[in-house]
Amino acid sequence: MPRSLWKGAVSFGLVTIPVKLYSATEEKDVTFRQVHPADGGRIKYKRVCEVCGEEVPYSEIAKGYETADGRMVILEASDFEDLPLPTAKQVEIVQFVEDGEIDPTAHNKSYFLEAEGPGAKPYVLLREALRKAKKVAVVKVALRSRESLALIRATDDLLVMQTLLWPDELRDGSFAAPDSEIKASKGEVDMAKMFIDQLTAPYEPDAFTDSYREALEQVVAAKLGDAPAPEAAEAETGGGDVVDLVAALKASVEAAKKRREQAAKTG
Incomplete structure (x- = not known):
């Protein structure tokens, strides 16, 4: 517990x-150590006071609040409590x-x-x-x-x-919005909605996995000699600039239909 x-x-x-x-x-992630590549030794850092130059143990480090005019206020644990x-x-x-x-x-x-x-x-x-x-x-x-x-x-x-x-x-994200003069036609929106409908399903989080973490674990296992080296995956490309959005979305809908039909057969 x-x-x-x-x-x-x-x-x-x-x-x-x-x-x-x-x-x-x-959080579940592949964690890394900072090491010396020549011998694998871990890199350690010293906490040194910039005023006296002495190394300060972590247990003796206090919280300090620096004011706008440069004064430093030391806060004790009791101040927070x-x-x-x-x-x-x-x-x-x-x-x-x-x-x-x-x-x-x-x-x-x-x-x-x-x-x-x-x-x-x-x-x-x-x-x-x-x-x-x-x-x-x-x-x-x-x-x-x-x-x-x-x-x-x-x-x-x-x-x-x-x-x-x-x-x-919260930052203002208006800078990232496309130019207001750029519009999507009704046909493009309708086709995009069809694609959304094809991929709409109840959310089942267990159906998703962290592919990046799994790939890193495969690489680590291969370096340890516990598994063969994984083959590099080929990156999917969009084939350059999309000129006909409706045609591209129509092809996407057809591909989504095929994936769903295949999943139904194997499931």
Whole structure:
């Protein structure tokens, strides 16, 4: 069982729900070490003070906040623990919104909420009320030395909290939009929709795998002598600039139909 990251309470009006917080995700990737290629030795770094030149153990490193005029303020662990912040140990529900109303770009990290002790009954109450109302709760919570906005939603038998980025942390992406004078014709849109329809199916996450990680693991196994060297995959090219979008989309629809028919036969 994973270790809880935070203990506190969710404030639901006058109802308090004691909870523990657990990370809902874990990153799985091929990890690398920085090494000396001549002998495989790992590269180590020293933490050296720029003022006195002494090496500083990690356990003695403090957090410093540098002001605009260059002054440095040293913060102790107690400074963070004693912050005059009501959300430090309590998740404050500030409003409810329609599920899906929040721009997914703002979504950050997900956490499981587990009821503690007498919190089980009000936990179930909030979960079922959110599900029936088809709403999510907007909350404020302090995690990892910062306060965040977050959403609490009912997912299966759980309440899941998803932290949000603050509005000033979201970049303006208008620079990436194509020129407004570029238009798609009705025929092109209709053909593109046909292609979308051909590839529309219920989302089954287990049907997808991390091909990049699998390929790297094959390369590592080959270098260890545990497997033959993998063959390099041929990159698919689009054949240059597409002039006739409708013709290209029509060919894409036909290819999608064939893939679906083949998958049905083998499945």
